[in-house]
Amino acid sequence: MNDSLPPLPAYEPVQPSEAFAEGVLNRVHRHRTIRRIRHGSLTLLLLAAVTGVGLRNQWPLPTPLNGPDPVAHARQGVDWLVETQSGDGRWQAEKWGGHASFTPGVTALATLALLHAPDPAPAASMESALQVVQQHLQEAPLTRMHGPEFYNYLLSMNTLLEAESLAPDADRRRLLRSNLAQLIRRQQPNGGWGYAEDQPLSYTALREDNSNSAITWWVCTLLEKGRGLEVEGVTSALDRGTDWLSKRFQSEEQIAYQANSNATATQEDALFWMAARMISVSNTSDTADLSRDAYRDVLRVGALRAPSPPEDVLKMASMERGQQQDRWWKAGGKVYVTAANVICLVPRGGV
Amino acid sequence: MSETDEELMLRLSRHDTDEALLDLMMRYQGLLVNHFRKRGVQHEYEDLAQETFFRIYKARKRYRVTASFKTWMFRIAHRVWLDHLRKQSRRTRREKAFADEPRPQHSSPPRAHAQDLDWALSHLRPGHRDVVVFSHLEQLSHGEIAEILNIPEGTVKSRLHHALKELRDLLEQEAAI
Numbered sequence: 001m002n003d004s005l006p007p008l009p010a011y012e013p014v015q016p017s018e019a020f021a022e023g024v025l026n027r028v029h030r031h032r033t034i035r036r037i038r039h040g041s042l043t044l045l046l047l048a049a050v051t052g053v054g055l056r057n058q059w060p061l062p063t064p065l066n067g068p069d070p071v072a073h074a075r076q077g078v079d080w081l082v083e084t085q086s087g088d089g090r091w092q093a094e095k096w097g098g099h100a101s102f103t104p105g106v107t108a109l110a111t112l113a114l115l116h117a118p119d120p121a122p123a124a125s126m127e128s129a130l131q132v133v134q135q136h137l138q139e140a141p142l143t144r145m146h147g148p149e150f151y152n153y154l155l156s157m158n159t160l161l162e163a164e165s166l167a168p169d170a171d172r173r174r175l176l177r178s179n180l181a182q183l184i185r186r187q188q189p190n191g192g193w194g195y196a197e198d199q200p201l202s203y204t205a206l207r208e209d210n211s212n213s214a215i216t217w218w219v220c221t222l223l224e225k226g227r228g229l230e231v232e233g234v235t236s237a238l239d240r241g242t243d244w245l246s247k248r249f250q251s252e253e254q255i256a257y258q259a260n261s262n263a264t265a266t267q268e269d270a271l272f273w274m275a276a277r278m279i280s281v282s283n284t285s286d287t288a289d290l291s292r293d294a295y296r297d298v299l300r301v302g303a304l305r306a307p308s309p310p311e312d313v314l315k316m317a318s319m320e321r322g323q324q325q326d327r328w329w330k331a332g333g334k335v336y337v338t339a340a341n342v343i344c345l346v347p348r349g350g351v
Numbered sequence: 352m353s354e355t356d357e358e359l360m361l362r363l364s365r366h367d368t369d370e371a372l373l374d375l376m377m378r379y380q381g382l383l384v385n386h387f388r389k390r391g392v393q394h395e396y397e398d399l400a401q402e403t404f405f406r407i408y409k410a411r412k413r414y415r416v417t418a419s420f421k422t423w424m425f426r427i428a429h430r431v432w433l434d435h436l437r438k439q440s441r442r443t444r445r446e447k448a449f450a451d452e453p454r455p456q457h458s459s460p461p462r463a464h465a466q467d468l469d470w471a472l473s474h475l476r477p478g479h480r481d482v483v484v485f486s487h488l489e490q491l492s493h494g495e496i497a498e499i500l501n502i503p504e505g506t507v508k509s510r511l512h513h514a515l516k517e518l519r520d521l522l523e524q525e526a527a528i
Binding site for chain 1 (some may be wrong): 367369373376377380385388397400401405409
């Protein structure tokens with residue numbers, strides 16, 4: 001085989017700049033610092049998320065509140081939610097700056113906020129809201145794993161799982177069990193969950209070899225909350241899912257998940273964004289389960305630092321990190337932000 | 352006697368010291384910077400070389416002495432290169448999407464660059480270009496290239512054969528114009 005080439009133009013070699021090594025070492029030092037600070041917390045958070053072990057004391061507590069009373073804000077938020085609920089029990093996202101396609105998800109989130117309000121929400125409001133969420137899950141089962149339908153599905157599942165833990169109901173239990181079983185069937189061979197095959201092309205970069213950190217995190221959280229429903233295979237699915245997540249979090253190239261962005265997040269950013277995304281599955285019940293309180297605490301740190309009214313808190317927390325806003329702000333509008341902040345601001349111990 | 356690359360890498364892996372990383376950088380920073388330049392990176396070749404070292408640092412625990420450090424390093428550099436291409440293609444798509452007016456497209460290079468190896472290489476398929484860069488510009492063996500690109504050695508040889516033929520034709524064609 002003749003591998004020879006005709007004479008090639010020679011490359012003029014370039015010299016690396018004097019700051020070359022320093023640039024790399026600076027990144028290495030930043031990386032080490034973040035790892036030291038965050039790695040322990042993240043591991044605990046992951047462990048707690050699946051084991052339910054209370055590790056409250058080891059999680060950094062929110063900074064003390066120097067501004068307005070968070071419970072007062074939460075009450076105000078709940079009042080606003082009750083006032084803006086439509087007659088049919090829904091919250092219309094498009095009416096409050098969001099997008100119509102996210103109305104079922106926003107309704108589920110607002111219902112969750114009512115479930116965890118500082119004072120019991122009006123029964124009529126709560127019942128009609130829960131009925132809408134349950135009906136949505138019955139009429140729009142899991143089909144594709146991306147887009148508004150998918151997030152509406154996840155939020156509805158989450159709210160109903162929370163409701164089930166507070167007041168068991170046979171019909172709801174059946175519905176949740178069949179949906180959890182379906183989620184388990186969708187687990188990828190590598191242990192994670194990801195966007196489905198029919199995903200839009202723009203999602204390809206976020207697939208991470210068929211599984212995705214955010215989707216896996218979501219599904220694991222739902223499975224964890226549904227453990228008590230005794231769905232077959234839930235424990236092993238959860239073990240494999242969290243094992244995939246743990247590995248992902250330790251593999252620096254893959255930790256990032258930032259919606260609508262090509263940027264790779266640092267570990268710290270990723271933790272923040274994960275937490276921000278997961279606010280909607282926070283649980284303010286009085287269990288000693290850090291996995292649930294931790295999400296809220298992360299957000300509370302951001303929330304309590306922000307001097308603005310609750311509806312601006314999440315937006316500001318996103319903006320101060322130089323990132324674009326959480327896409328849920330655009331999707332869910334004011335209902336989303338208010339509901340998220342009610343969940344976020346209710347003190348530990350909650351209802 | 353100075354430590355081998357592999358010994359330095361093991362020291363970095365076990366003790367996480369700046370010195371070991373610094374020594375490796377001193378040995379290979381020039382090679383990597385020029386490697387990316389040879390692959391046609393116009394401005395960001397130093398950034399990509401730095402990114403490669405950063406990834407080497409992050410992947411230090413996964414390093415096994417079964418592979419030579421240099422081969423392993425090029426493997427990481429290859430991934431950095433692929434990521435760079437992906438980013439570039441996304442950027443191009445975005446720029447196209449946001450362009451106010453369509454711009455004239457040049458299908459052939461400016462005459463002054465016709466014999467430029469960069470230009471000729473850029474006309475090869477990516478798989479072919481990779482083997483030429485590693486074989487003829489980095490002087491790596493077929494076995495090493497196979498390991499870096501994660502393909503059988505026979506594939507390296509066949510790709511190289513076709514790539515060189517194609518490259519030769521391209522350069523000769525341009526020289527004849």
